[in-house]
Amino acid sequence: MSTMNSCTFSILDHPAVIFLNERLTSSEETARLHTAHVFDFDQTLFRSPLPNPKLWDTSFVGQMVSWNNCGPGWWHNSATLDLGPEAESSKWNGWWNDDLGLNFDLIATKPTTAVQINTNASKNKTQNSDTCYVKIHTFSFKHDFLYNILFEYPSIQHMQVWDDRIGQIAKFHEAGKRWLEKKLLQTFKVIEVNISHRYMDPKRELDLVMAMIEIHNRQVGIEANGGPFLVSGAAPMPWTRPELQNLRLWDPYETYTPQKRVRMELGPVAQYTGILFSEGVQAFLKAIVNGEQVDGSGIKRPLALQGRDISKWEIPNDMHIILCLGAGQPDFLETIGGLGANVFVELVAVGELEGKIWALKVQEADETIVGEDLMIVAPNGDIHTSFESLSSSCSGDSGGTVGSTFDPNRRRGRVISRRKGTPYITLAYNRFQGIWSSAASKITRWESIEKTESSKRIILVGTIGETRLLGLKNQKHGHLAVVPRAEVSIANILKEHASEKDIPIQGPDLGQMIKSIQKEMDRLLTANRTANIEAITALAHATFKEYFK
Template sequence: MASYTITGLKRWSCQNKELPPVPQVKALHIYDFDNTLFMSPLPNPKLWTGPTVGHLQTQESFANGGWWHDHHILEATGEGLEKEEPRAWEGWWNEQIVNLVELSMQQKDALTVLLTGRGEHNFADLVKRIVASKKLQFDMVCLKPRVGPNNQRFPSTMLFKKALLEDIVYTYKDAEEIRVYEDRPKHTKGFREYFEQLNKSLLLPTAPIPRKPITAEVIQVAEGAANLDPVVETAEVQRMINSHNASLGAGNTFSNSPRLQIKRTVYFTGYLISPADTAKLVTLINLPSGMPQSEVKFLANNILITPRPCPKSILDKVGGIGNKVIWQITGTAVYENKIWAARVAPMHSNTTFYSENPVPIVVLALRKGARPIDAKNIQNWQPVSAERQFIFETVVGEKVQLRVEQEVEGEGEWESLFANKSNRRRHPQEDDENARSQNLPPTGPQHGRVGADENRRPHSNSNNNYRGGTQNRGRGNGGGRHAPYNGRGGRGNNRGSGGGGRGRGRGSGYGGYKSLDDITDSPKYGQGGAYQNQNLQPSYDDSPSQGFGTQGEGYNAVFPPIGGTGYGNGNNRANAGAGVLPHGF
């Protein structure tokens, strides 16, 4: 029969603390750390494409283990370790669970355990510092060891936790109840099944020790999801990539893995509208009587320039990213009772603009199943009264998400914008150049001026009429639907709901949260990833799909830059945070 002693049990804990005697303990209280007690940051699903959210959390994707195995990510929580530790990471705790831990601390007959699947080697000191800053005391602080006390190897977090829980239950054989606080439904289910089997085994003659079955309660905790500041998060992922790339060819198991790189996915380029003006524009919508608002998706957030990355030639013509243009409502229309739109025109007659729609329009709202691109079919525009001829300002910007993919030697910036190379196509303007050489009519709508025929092809020398140039390409403090991020921001200001980034039974697909042991398949590199079908219509929305189907939330904003030089050309080898970070982030 195996021997279970307090001395043996202490070997699981990474803190040197005496455990209470066996007869004293009647209750076992087990607390998970990540997103149960502490709101550990998750990959931001607005910042990264869905496949990349999963890729970042897959241990096999990176030589250094990725998101959940890199202590720098946890250290970057809030405003960073140096600033957060003195104020005990205020705002980053699940205070209800904190209160329960404090009650456990006061309960004399309870053994209180902090249990996490994070690696002991990388995280023991950091987790203990975080917990100590909150003045929380545990009898045991247990992180996943490389090798267990009895030379066990744990291929998964769940196996590690079960082995430890078994040791605790068998050692404290007089304990009558055990409570486990866990936020992941998969682990909650696993623990419940485990304790059911454990109690059955205790009734058998072959039970490891003579003890009564234990009353087990596994409490499902609502996840406390949080995100890093986008600038910090991008820099930390770039640092992970730099570390991964530097380790390749060094004789380790990742020597045959590809070099990785951060790339951008641009869903559309447009004149982006501020939230305040969006709220004003949606008042132009008149829904049919009896139509529930749940059937309608309200947009009113941009005037389309191109439903794809915008070529430099066109971007220069519209003044570059960050250029501001003032517009006025000139008419409204409803298309097939499923698309509500407003026709607009620049306030100033000398304003040069571009839109791939026949006329510049704002898609105000869509009924379920409708596509924004169908707004181009609207023919009958109704004039608006003087008080509804709203005037509003826009900023040229892009709806962008980042993705992590294999670094491709010689790949240019334009090519890197597309996850699926087979669908990389020339811009219609480039097709028009070929059409001219063959005396064919041009394809696609053309740029124009107020008062001009907006479908008329300009003179070949009309480029001289356009303002802006390469000096306007910079994505400094220009626009975007959201304000640019300056520094790390205040505590809590950059934390989000997680919006599907973690998944866990919520149907989040690619964006599902990958725990420390949820990944079994090796990563597949190459051109796969978000935006697989470049022919899909762009999402003009910043919020979750709510049944409308989008290609990712994305930011209509100035993006945080990436450390390193040679972005987009296969030479991204600089240290994280070094040098001038490329535009577009």
């Protein structure tokens, strides 16, 4: 722990504060304060762009956002908020959370209220706040800073916090409970904020990330030649207030150890091999989610989701069917018909998981079906009532992007999952509840699509293809490296599962479970790679269940 300074601590000269309203220097003004409103900036007050999932390999995104990689990492890089001259000239219209902004402006006019913004980037689009500070680590730093606010301005008796991250909201509830017990506050409230994602211009994002990679690789060389190690963040939180000395609030600067940095080089990385759909078929599927179905489709939500408001759920940009993760091996590609093969997919059931995700169960369609009511969705979005009609309407043109055409003479693909799982298409999911589209693989109870006099069997035309995104090539290890970094965070899987089960998880318990999971992974020869995320998740959930039974 750092040595206590003899000088009096004050928020006014805190090294991480980048903006301070002059009224906070007046004892007369601060004596009137009785309420503090605390706004997170990224994805709460402002739609700070996230790394675009259409551009980057998932495992690389994890490293990109880490404060130990790519310079200071995505969230500490002020360039991620440089959205171009058009956005700036419009005062970032469309990027602000307008609903919360109106509340923010109203609150900021009250003389008895202190308004604080928490952000990661040193270049902040500060509105009418009293304080704005840069946090190095997320919750621990917020927690520590708010403690100081309460001691600095004891007249504050009420606090409201706006944040978007479920895990942090739970921790704020715990912190607020302690503040109430200690009589530091009379009331405390946390408000969860859910807003849609936005991404920066793809060209601008590519240039930004390439610059981040260059900075990272330059740092690898500096450290290899005996130069100073990079310590990310704006400034350490000085532990100078006596009241906080024994609270054991974590300061990352006190626990920092040199990282095993490796050089990074980007290249195309296979995400999955599966059945890809054209824009026309995608539009048909999205119409199902939005309740704008073509007559005869008759697909309803699963019973558990009927009547629920899912308007803020995430709809995948690219609906598909995963047959195997990564690039398919030659024997498997031969089994499913090879890249470029056309495949007919029938929608047979709907399913959901814990009220957080909606998916369609699919199966391979029988091309010999005749005399039944069929709704065959062609790549161009046209609807056909028979395979004969579909074939006769297609010219056999094989041009265009993968999945954009149908050639009746092309070899046929198969709907076969390499892991023998249920093939599915994710329609929508509630990312605000910490779930992702791949969670549909865990659905075990499916409800058959209801058959009525007017409903038809729905068949989609797709193409066997492979999706590649930019990610890390085989890394060249730096002087500190011993083994490649793990691609899957076991700790994050356990924390997410604990949050879903509403079971608090402590550091020692987390460490013990991680060790057990790693031991079992070694026994099963399961490498910590993104391709094995489903197996690792299953092991983590089983270990968690055993640990807390």
